[in-house]
Amino acid sequence: MDTTARHQQSRLMGRRPWVIAAVAVFLLAGSSQAGINILFYGNSFTLGSGSTRSVDALVNDIALAAGQADPYTLSAAVSGQSLSYHLAYNTAVISSGLPAGQTWDYVVLQDYSTQPTHLGSVAVHRADFAAMYQTVAAHSPDVKVIGFETWARAPGHSFYTGATPSFPGGPAQMQAELREGYALSTADVNALAGAGTSRVAPVGDAWESTGWNNLHYTDLYHANNRGTLLAALVIYGTIYRDDVGDIDLTAVTESLAMPGPYGTYLAGVADQFITPEPASLSLLLAGAGVVLRRRTGRPRLRAPQN
Numbered sequence: 322m323d324t325t326a327r328h329q330q331s332r333l334m335g336r337r338p339w340v341i342a343a344v345a346v347f348l349l350a351g352s353s354q355a356g357i358n359i360l361f362y363g364n365s366f367t368l369g370s371g372s373t374r375s376v377d378a379l380v381n382d383i384a385l386a387a388g389q390a391d392p393y394t395l396s397a398a399v400s401g402q403s404l405s406y407h408l409a410y411n412t413a414v415i416s417s418g419l420p421a422g423q424t425w426d427y428v429v430l431q432d433y434s435t436q437p438t439h440l441g442s443v444a445v446h447r448a449d450f451a452a453m454y455q456t457v458a459a460h461s462p463d464v465k466v467i468g469f470e471t472w473a474r475a476p477g478h479s480f481y482t483g484a485t486p487s488f489p490g491g492p493a494q495m496q497a498e499l500r501e502g503y504a505l506s507t508a509d510v511n512a513l514a515g516a517g518t519s520r521v522a523p524v525g526d527a528w529e530s531t532g533w534n535n536l537h538y539t540d541l542y543h544a545n546n547r548g549t550l551l552a553a554l555v556i557y558g559t560i561y562r563d564d565v566g567d568i569d570l571t572a573v574t575e576s577l578a579m580p581g582p583y584g585t586y587l588a589g590v591a592d593q594f595i596t597p598e599p600a601s602l603s604l605l606l607a608g609a610g611v612v613l614r615r616r617t618g619r620p621r622l623r624a625p626q627n
Contacts, residue, residue, distance in 0.1 A: 356390040358419060359560065360397060362407050362453065363431030366471050367398040371538030372549035374577060376469075377429075379553035380560075382576065387568045389561065393419075403433035404449035408456065415460045424461035427560055428453070429522070431469035434542075437502020438495060440487055450506035451513060458514070466510050466519035467559055470503040472496065472528040472548070475541035496529050520596065522559035524552045527594045546577040551587045558595030566592040 361367050361377045369375040377396040384392050397414045399406065419425065430453055437446040454466050473488075473495035474480045480487040480495065488494040503521045510519035528536050528551065536548035544552060550573070554565045565588045574584035 356392060357426040357560075358393045358395075358423060359427045359429065360395050360415070360418065360425050360457065361429045361431075362404065362411075363396075363398040363429070363469060364402050364433065365398075365400045365543060366434060366552075367396060367429075367431050367469065368400055369544065369549045370400065371540065371543030372546045372577075374546070374549065376549055376553050376556065379550060379573065380557045382573050383553055383557040383565065383568065383570070384561070386570055386573055387557075387561070387563060387565070395419075398431070403436055404430060404453055405445065408449055408452055412456050415457055425457060425464045426461075427465050427467055428457045428461075429467045429469050429556060429560075430454075431471060432502075434471045434499075437506070438498040443502050443505065446502050447506045447509050451509045454510045454514065454519065465517075466507070467556060468503040468507045468519060468521040469552075469556060470499055470521050470523050470525045472525035472536070472544075473499065473533075475533055475537040478541040492529065492533060496525050499525050520559060522556045523594045524555045527551055527555050527590055530593065531590055546579055547583060547587060550574075550577060550579070550584065551591060554588055554591035555594055558591055562596055564592055564595065 359377070359380070363376075365371075367376050369378075375396060375398075377394045377398075381392055381394045395414070395418045397407065397411055397418070399411060402411075415425070430450055432446050432449065433441060435441045437443055450466075450468070454464075457464050457466075473492040476492055481489075481491045488498075490497075500523070507519045507521050511517065528548065531551075536544060536551060538545045538548075557563070558565050566585075568588065570584040570588060571581060574581050
């Protein structure tokens with residue numbers, strides 16, 4: 322059994338030999354996720370402005386730390402740009418970014434941070450999101466879409482202050498609008514191409530659950546290293562449907578000059594927002610009498626003190 326299969330198998334409870342054998346067969350038969358190709362579209366939020374590393378690079382490192390075969394990750398992000406820009410000027414990478422004959426397994430779509438809110442245009446966000454899927458799918462028909470739901474500005478940002486604040490309800494209002502925008506665009510793609518074609522990586526929701534605890538850069542806008550790592554953990558978990566709380570993140574946190582306990586804390590936060598294992602695997606395990614860990618209803622985690 323390869324490293325990926327062992328990593329997944331170690332998560333299972335009730336390890337009767339015949340159960341492990343059944344799961345091993347399933348995992349080996351469905352190991353097409355190994356070595357997947359992931360294309361990232363976005364802007365400074367994906368590039369990690371305010372951080373020392375980018376989201377796509379961290380997703381790659383988390384996958385390796387989890388025992389996955391090395392994914393191929395490519396960033397087509399351009400600072401300050403929206404999906405509208407990428408549609409108009411930045412689609413050549415879809416075919417040029419891979420060797421001939423290869424296709425993209427996933428495309429991660431991150432729109433301008435106010436586009437899915439009333440400050441932008443939810444209608445434009447939805448249209449661009451669907452059009453980006455169709456453009457990538459013309460090259461890679463089986464591609465899956467991950468909506469990179471971004472985060473609200475930090476408390477104290479000018480969006481929430483003054484006589485006529487942009488979001489009178491504060492970060493909660495902005496995050497609610499972002500959540501709704503990405504839910505709608507994801508639903509559009511699933512209606513267009515079939516259920517399961519797209520799903521949301523609820524990065525902003527994970528940020529909000531911490532009480533916006535030291536994740537923003539000093540501009541109250543971009544992510545610091547902690548925020549970028551939390552984003553990458555949620556995106557990795559959404560793509561692979563994999564817990565992150567039991568991954569050894571030592572090498573990842575060291576690359577960010579981050580104390581190990583903070584990586585453990587952020588992984589625990591991310592796990593609360595990661596979709597459980599695919600239904601086919603869940604049904605197999607349920608039939609075998611194996612109980613999967615659930616992440617709902619967990620108490621709020623306490624951040625370590627630096």
